[in-house]
Amino acid sequence: MPISASDFQYIAGLVRAHAAIVLEPGKEYLVETRLEPIARKEGYESLADMIHVLRSMPPTEWLHAAVIDALTTNETLFFRDFHPFEAMRQTIIPRIIEQRQQSRQLTLWSAACSSGQEPYSFAMMIREAFPQLKDWIITIVGSDISTSSLARARQAAYSQFEVNRGLPAIYMAKYFTQKDGLWHLKDEIKRMVQFRNQNLLHPWPLIPAWDIILLRNVMIYFDIPAKQGILRRMRTTLAPGGYMMLGAAETTLNIDPSWKPIPYGHTVAYQTC
Ligand SMILES: C[S@@+](CC[C@H](N)C(=O)[O-])C[C@H]1O[C@@H](n2cnc3c(N)ncnc32)[C@H](O)[C@@H]1O
DSSP: OOOOHHHHHHHHHHHHHHHOBOOOTTOHHHHHHHHHHHHHHTTOSSHHHHHHHHHHSOTTSHHHHHHHHHTSOOOOOTTTTSHHHHHIIIIIHHHHHHHTTTTOEEEEEETTOTTTHHHHHHHHHHHHHOGGGTTSEEEEEEEESOHHHHHHHHHTEEOHHHHHTTOOHHHHHHHEEEETTEEEEOHHHHTTEEEEEOOTTSOOOOOSOEEEEEEOSSGGGBOHHHHHHHHHHHHHHEEEEEEEEEOTTOOOTTTOTTEEEEEETTEEEEEEO
């Protein structure tokens, strides 16, 4: 049975309040297709029954978290969009290396890392293109609101389809082993990345001043006040001289004027003004 207007409004309000994700009217099919499997698995007669129970529980219960998790969009791939990784490899990382000769530390936060392809791409690139960093302290943190995506990220086992999307053959041969139909990332790269559960709307206890923040393909789901709040806090967590990168369809323009876009060929990085 199609979701009622009032149930849709309740679910849209829940994900907006807890994850900043905006579900406009017209997305009813998305709610139905993503939540019906949960309702079935939990033994409810219908999605309406499950939403009835959700409405009667405090919004901190695990079922709410499962619903929010199911409504996140976790699409990602290795070396997504290619150009940001080239800009990091050719210009951004060499600049940071120059600046950090004293501390010999480099930090990157992938702030909505989904199933891990983004921070692992960075880790492989560091191993492959910057052998001089072998004895540096490299801190790479991936965080996400979705516990199911984080579980996959920690497992670091990808399907043939996933490794075919964006992963150069040389990286596949060097850093993955194939077992039971999946491609398993080798420990030497896995160990370079730590994962955390982090809702971007909540306080960020992640400590370092980051040299690079990847905030890619997540703010597209948020409304303007949520974007502004996150960009304001990103300013204070970026190291002096650090860089932030957004998704190809995202920008700080008309949202937060205190970021300076710096074009690098087909991509843009941002620094604080
Ligand atoms: C489309 S994926 C982007 C993954 C990766 N950054 C990329 O560009 O390929 C968006 C990710 O944002 C996460 N997300 C959505 N709302 C969030 C929030 N409020 N806090 C943290 N992560 C969130 C989702 O769980 C999802 O994994």
